[in-house]
Amino acid sequence: MAETMNSLLYPLCSTIALLILLYKLQSLRADRSVTQVVLAANSFFLFITFTVSTPSIWVLTSDFVGIVNFSGLLTQGSIIIMTACQQLLLLHLSYDPDIARVKAVPRLISLAVAIVAMSVLFAGAAEQGEAPNDFAIAHAQYTPAYLFVYLVAFTVNQVEIGVMGWRYSKIAPSLWLRRGLRLVSFALPFVLAYTTCRAAEIVVAQFGESGNLWEPAAQLAVATAVLVQTLGWILPDLGPHLTSAVIRLRHRRVYRVLAPLHRHITEQVPEIVIQVDLSWDLRTRLYRMVIEIRDAQWALHSWMDSRTAVVAHEEAERDGVEGEELAALVEAAQISGAIERKRHNHLPEEISETPLSAAPGDLAAELVFQQKLARAMSSPVALRAARHASASGTSPAREGPG
Known part of the structure; x- marks a missing residue:
């Protein structure tokens, strides 16, 4: 089941991420503000995450680098970097640039420490063999400390992203920005569902069991969370276009309704x-x-x-x-x-x-x-x-x- 999910779900998510990345790169031509650069970076690492998570690409990437399961470290490291990008984005939306930079420093340092710690602990499971379909389960069994560090860094920062997004959505200056930030916040339950599944894997591994039973739920939860968040981040850009499209459709419908009346009444007074x-x-x-x-x-x-x-x-x-x-x-x-x-x-x-x-x-x-x-x-x-x-x-x- 997990192999099927990886082979079908992740390539689809990768394609969506690529489209979003191309859109954000085009947006950078007109606007190179901090928020747009960070959004483009977030889209790039989203694309890396889902692309490398595809089983065939997973093996090729690890073989190319020459390190067994390197793709696992790369994808989970990319998720941590995405979390950093989202933190930076919310800080720049919520505070003046100088204050945002000050508040960003401890967050970026903590996430950098998490990536370094993950890299060190990763070596303990590198010789367990390629695991494109159950990398997290394998680490829960052999190096639970690695998965624990990843989950703590990811969960704590994602909770903060959800809370910050919800708070700023109440005062955001535009309708579509408010809607986008609320959507980012709505991803939090899926994030917590994912981290709960992963934490359960660590626990059951200590008793010689595995989390294969709920692995599809973990994969589906994290994919949903990431895509919902990403949609929330790009909604402020896409929203005005959606509004214009709806207005055009509404005007076309009204025009069709009024045209017979207009024709009928103006025939008498042309x-x-x-x-x-x-x-x-x-x-x-x-x-x-x-x-x-x-x-x-x-x-x-x-x-x-x-x-x-x-x-x-x-x-x-x-x-x-x-x-x-x-x-x-x-x-x-x-x-x-x-x-x-x-x-x-x-x-x-x-x-x-x-x-x-x-x-x-x-x-x-x-x-x-x-x-x-x-x-x-x-x-x-x-x-x-x-x-x-x-x-x-x-x-x-x-x-x-x-």
């Missing part, structure tokens, strides 16, 4: 329509569409019968409609009635006071309301009210006002 420039972005075209729909309503105002609004209002209320949905039905009825009257050149005896029944406060609210208006155009309530008003109380117009 003079208000401005020729769309193909260079305009979708948001600009959508904004123009909203304005033209409202302008068309006012242009048709003199064809709107006051009784249309009354009938639509009464029928809608009987059906339990209220709020903006009610206002949309009333406006839809007035539009349909006005278009019908204009086609037959029949002026109403009493013009409605206003063509509008709602007054959204901004563009976002206007877009929401006009979508309701577009859907209300096909409502039976609106159509009945429009037909009822246009069937009575009309007088031929000598000259249509539109």
